Amino acid sequence: xxxxxxxHPFFRPLWRRIxxxxxxxxxxxxxxxxxxxxxAVLTAGICLYSIWTFFITYPKQTDL
Numbered sequence: 001x002x003x004x005x006x007x008h009p010f011f012r013p014l015w016r017r018i019x020x021x022x023x024x025x026x027x028x029x030x031x032x033x034x035x036x037x038x039x040a041v042l043t044a045g046i047c048l049y050s051i052w053t054f055f056i057t058y059p060k061q062t063d064l
Contacts, residue, residue, distance in 0.1 A: 007059055017054035024050055 011017055028043035 006053060006057070011054065017050075017058070021047060021050045021054060 011020075024043055024047035028040055028047055031043055032040040
């Protein structure tokens with residue numbers, strides 16, 4: 001799952017980026033709760049990658 005186009009119009013609203021991170025974090029928690037270590041680690045990786053992509057390296061918006 002490579003998010004190569006960070007500035008895609010779908011991800012411009014902050015609430016959508018937060019929702020993607022929240023869903024993956026909840027998914028990770030559910031998998032950990034049920035003892036599925038492999039899936040919990042996988043979804044934790046997706047969550048961390050989403051945080052990196054959508055908040056740390058996300059291009060700053062410029063007002064036109």
